[in-house]
Amino acid sequence: MxxxxxxxxxxxxxxxxxxxxTFRAENGSDKKKFYALVEFPYPSGHGMHVGHIKAYSGxxxxxxxxxxxxxxxxxxxxxxxxxxxxxxxxxxxxVHPRQVTDENIKKFTGQLKRVGFSFDWSRVVDTxxxxxxxxxxxxxxxxxxxxxxxxxxxxxxxxxxxxVVLSNEDSQGGKCxxxxxxxxxxxxxVWYLRIxxxxxKLLEGLETVDYLPNIKxxxxxxxxxxxxxxxxxxxxxxxxxxxxxxxxxxxxxGVTFMVMxxxxxxxxxxxxxxxxxxxxxxxxxxxxxxxxxxxxQLVKDKTGVKIEGLTAVNPLTGKEIPIYISDYVMMGYGTxxxxxVPAHDTRDYEFxxxxxxxIIEVIKGGDIxxxxxxxxxxxxxxxxxxxxxNKKDAIAKVLKVLEAKGCGEAGVQYKMxxxxxxxxxxxxxxxxxxxxxxxxxxxxxxxxLPLKLPxxxxxxxxxxxxxxxxxxxSFVNCKCxxxxxAAKRETDTMPQWAGSSWYFLRYCDPHNDKCLADMDVLKxxxxxxxxxxxxxxxxxxxxYSRFWHKFLYDIGVVPTPEPYAxxxxxxxxxxxxxxxxxxxxxxxxxxxxxxxxxxxxVLRLYVLFMGDYEKAAPWSEDSVKxxxxxxxxxxxxxxxxxxx
Ligand SMILES: [Zn+2]
Ligand SMILES: [Zn+2]
Numbered sequence: 001m002x003x004x005x006x007x008x009x010x011x012x013x014x015x016x017x018x019x020x021x022t023f024r025a026e027n028g029s030d031k032k033k034f035y036a037l038v039e040f041p042y043p044s045g046h047g048m049h050v051g052h053i054k055a056y057s058g059x060x061x062x063x064x065x066x067x068x069x070x071x072x073x074x075x076x077x078x079x080x081x082x083x084x085x086x087x088x089x090x091x092x093x094x095v096h097p098r099q100v101t102d103e104n105i106k107k108f109t110g111q112l113k114r115v116g117f118s119f120d121w122s123r124v125v126d127t128x129x130x131x132x133x134x135x136x137x138x139x140x141x142x143x144x145x146x147x148x149x150x151x152x153x154x155x156x157x158x159x160x161x162x163x164v165v166l167s168n169e170d171s172q173g174g175k176c177x178x179x180x181x182x183x184x185x186x187x188x189x190v191w192y193l194r195i196x197x198x199x200x201k202l203l204e205g206l207e208t209v210d211y212l213p214n215i216k217x218x219x220x221x222x223x224x225x226x227x228x229x230x231x232x233x234x235x236x237x238x239x240x241x242x243x244x245x246x247x248x249x250x251x252x253x254g255v256t257f258m259v260m261x262x263x264x265x266x267x268x269x270x271x272x273x274x275x276x277x278x279x280x281x282x283x284x285x286x287x288x289x290x291x292x293x294x295x296x297q298l299v300k301d302k303t304g305v306k307i308e309g310l311t312a313v314n315p316l317t318g319k320e321i322p323i324y325i326s327d328y329v330m331m332g333y334g335t336x337x338x339x340x341v342p343a344h345d346t347r348d349y350e351f352x353x354x355x356x357x358x359i360i361e362v363i364k365g366g367d368i369x370x371x372x373x374x375x376x377x378x379x380x381x382x383x384x385x386x387x388x389x390n391k392k393d394a395i396a397k398v399l400k401v402l403e404a405k406g407c408g409e410a411g412v413q414y415k416m417x418x419x420x421x422x423x424x425x426x427x428x429x430x431x432x433x434x435x436x437x438x439x440x441x442x443x444x445x446x447x448x449l450p451l452k453l454p455x456x457x458x459x460x461x462x463x464x465x466x467x468x469x470x471x472x473x474s475f476v477n478c479k480c481x482x483x484x485x486a487a488k489r490e491t492d493t494m495p496q497w498a499g500s501s502w503y504f505l506r507y508c509d510p511h512n513d514k515c516l517a518d519m520d521v522l523k524x525x526x527x528x529x530x531x532x533x534x535x536x537x538x539x540x541x542x543x544y545s546r547f548w549h550k551f552l553y554d555i556g557v558v559p560t561p562e563p564y565a566x567x568x569x570x571x572x573x574x575x576x577x578x579x580x581x582x583x584x585x586x587x588x589x590x591x592x593x594x595x596x597x598x599x600x601x602v603l604r605l606y607v608l609f610m611g612d613y614e615k616a617a618p619w620s621e622d623s624v625k626x627x628x629x630x631x632x633x634x635x636x637x638x639x640x641x642x643x644x
Pocket of ligand 2 (some may be wrong): 436437438439440442480481482483484485487
């Protein structure tokens with residue numbers, strides 16, 4: 001049997017595809033379109049890994065099938081090239097990030113071509129190119145113009161090792177997403193995008209798209225919409241109301257204490273009236289050392305301090321209620337204070353037991369001497385609510401009572417916070433805003449875009465969390481576009497998520513220098529028919545990009561309210577030992593080695609034959625060999641055909 005001599009065959013056809021631009025998609029075609037999108041890679045110095053191969057091979061097959069079916073297929077690729085690993089390489093080696101990026105893109109391009117993916121190479125985008133980030137800045141300025149950009153002093157997650165401020169998304173688990181060091185809390189003034197304004201649109205849009213159910217669910221949980229009530233508790237000693245948010249206003253008669261975040265402004269305001277302020281200050285200082293994750297997620301003993309000198313009053317019963325501060329309440333969610341109902345909330349129950357606070361049953365069904373009862377049941381000890389047996393009716397009734405008394409109203413809260421939109425690093429899109437002592441924050445005029453990233457010698461960030469750009473006087477000092485006076489440029493850059501929030505639009509019309517993409521072209525290609533990528537990107541990246549797209553739709557720049565009609569995700573490829581591939585475990589498979597040894601077709605065939613595409617599966621060298629034998633047999637068919 002003649003063995004399949006893959007290297008000669010693959011080279012021959014890859015050269016042919018290159019020379020003939022075989023997979024070029026046509027704008028303005030009469031054919032039906034099919035737009036297949038894969039998540040563009042971050043061009044790291046390590047080159048491609050097997051995860052890329054699996055992620056791209058699924059839609060590779062679908063694209064080839066659609067071409068055979070007569071569709072005009074857009075299957076593009078590009079590079080999401082801003083970000084910290086490149087910058088850290090630059091700091092270490094002294095090589096400019098531009099050069100590092102160019103080398104890495106070249107390496108990736110060679111590898112992707114060698115695997116034989118049928119991408120349209122005439123449409124490659126690179127988020128760090130001036131012609132691209134000009135439009136990233138343009139979108140940002142449009143958001144600024146429309147009141148979606150704001151500046152706020154806040155507690156931020158700061159990585160002392162990378163010296164950057166990180167979004168909550170980039171510091172999950174209290175660890176830096178980039179270097180995995182512990183993050184600390186720091187006060188800083190930063191830029192935000194008002195993504196919360198789009199929370200409802202992002203939720204409603206999910207009903208119109210075909211995403212895998214677990215992807216939809218993850219997005220819903222990320223946005224975390226809850227309905228409940230805002231309730232005002234009078235402070236007995238002051239002319240003041242403590243405002244709280246609760247999803248369970250039906251349990252108001254069971255409130256036996258209140259909890260404020262240690263950072264709650266009321267504590268500063270009434271410092272002189274509080275008799276144990278030193279104790280509160282000491283507790284707050286301890287909290288500042290902890291991350292949000294440690295405060296809210298880690299299972300631990302409840303801690304807190306009672307505020308002496310401020311007492312809350314239950315608006316329904318007139319009963320006086322003690323107020324505590326505790327680290328499990330955060331300023332960033334709701335109003336920074338909660339009402340506690342220990343009989344029917346597990347966390348409140350633990351706290352009440354520890355501090356010897358009363359526990360009042362208002363819903364029958366459990367044994368509150370043993371634990372909190374969180375199920376449904378008949379309302380008791382609740383005056384006008386007594387006898388009601390379901391939560392919905394009880395909430396409706398108590399809302400009426402609260403509204404009639406003027407001490408509360410129905411309300412909605414989201415878990416999703418506004419998007420901290422900044423990095424204090426060099427290798428990112430400059431934020432096109434100017435600080436003028438007279439005019440305040442002024443936008444760089446549109447005709448001056450792109451605001452170019454200036455060359456610098458030293459990429460090290462400042463120790464106080466400032467960007468390296470802040471050290472560059474020629475960049476910082478500028479004229480105010482509004483009054484012409486001396487002003488200073490913003491020196492923060494955009495986070496890496498910026499460039500990937502709209503790249504699928506640029507693929508449609510990648511060389512346009514008049515607008516981000518022509519409307520007629522977008523009308524033909526959009527929405528993306530099928531988007532495939534990793535599960536790790538179905539919240540952050542997908543919610544951010546849906547937000548940008550919905551904003552662009554609202555200002556009339558794109559033709560569809562949703563960017564992606566369909567979304568799937570591939571399962572991880574595990575190491576041969578069944579563990580997640582990692583350098584430290586020494587179980588990493590390099591796809592280039594597989595191509596060298598068996599050829600690209602064997603590699604592609606194998607990742608698709610590994611099992612359920614959505615499930616994780618371990619690498620198996622034996623199965624790779626099986627795929628090779630299979631292709632050898634197909635190759636041998638030509639002899640059979642010639643003989644007959
Ligand atoms: Zn870090
Ligand atoms: Zn000015």
